[in-house]
Amino acid sequence: MAKEADVPAQQDGEPKREPAVATPTRVSLRTHEKGLVAFFNTKLGILVLSTMIIPAIAGLYAHMQQRATQRTAENQQIIKLMAEFDWRMAEIERFRNKIPNGADPVKYQSGAYIWRAIIGDTAYIPTLPEFRGVHLGGIVGQLRALGFEDGSDNALKAVKEMESGNEVVRLPSQPPQYDHTYDVRQLDAQLSILKRFRSHIAPRTDFWSLLF
Numbered sequence: 001m002a003k004e005a006d007v008p009a010q011q012d013g014e015p016k017r018e019p020a021v022a023t024p025t026r027v028s029l030r031t032h033e034k035g036l037v038a039f040f041n042t043k044l045g046i047l048v049l050s051t052m053i054i055p056a057i058a059g060l061y062a063h064m065q066q067r068a069t070q071r072t073a074e075n076q077q078i079i080k081l082m083a084e085f086d087w088r089m090a091e092i093e094r095f096r097n098k099i100p101n102g103a104d105p106v107k108y109q110s111g112a113y114i115w116r117a118i119i120g121d122t123a124y125i126p127t128l129p130e131f132r133g134v135h136l137g138g139i140v141g142q143l144r145a146l147g148f149e150d151g152s153d154n155a156l157k158a159v160k161e162m163e164s165g166n167e168v169v170r171l172p173s174q175p176p177q178y179d180h181t182y183d184v185r186q187l188d189a190q191l192s193i194l195k196r197f198r199s200h201i202a203p204r205t206d207f208w209s210l211l212f
Helices: 024-040 043-096 104-119 136-145 152-165 184-198
Strands: none
Touching: 043 104, 043 136, 043 184, 104 136, 104 152, 136 152, 152 184
């Protein structure tokens, strides 16, 4: 007669051991798995795999590879536009800080430099040759075309106001042949709008950008 396997005795105070029982969920999952395996082993299942599922997976993979290449190119352009945008903002703010306490010649000279950075004047030196002669509104427009629409309407409006803002403020002692200057309070408000727009911009690295 076969000897039963020794089972360790339950010690006093130990919780009662319950035999492992397959839950309905596990049973259901195993049943579905077996059903799928059985289906794909049939002629109809093989037909579905070869004509629908495998081509769909291959098509998705090819699309994601294409989007990855496109995204890399877009990110390179985004990085260049971000650098140029930041460069112009730094240029504008540098000369803005000279206006409040500067002598009259400094005020309107600073206004001229600000205006040049906004319109992409020939006297302005950009970060790259491709941005020579490009308006700041064109930089905003290119970023908008790349999908950064949040705040772009206000940013374009602010740039247009900045372009003509120096026509409003004229110093009493300013000779007629010299450029005008800027109202720093108004300029600060416009710069804040541009900074809010800039805060939404960054190269894309998320998974969903590979699909859409």
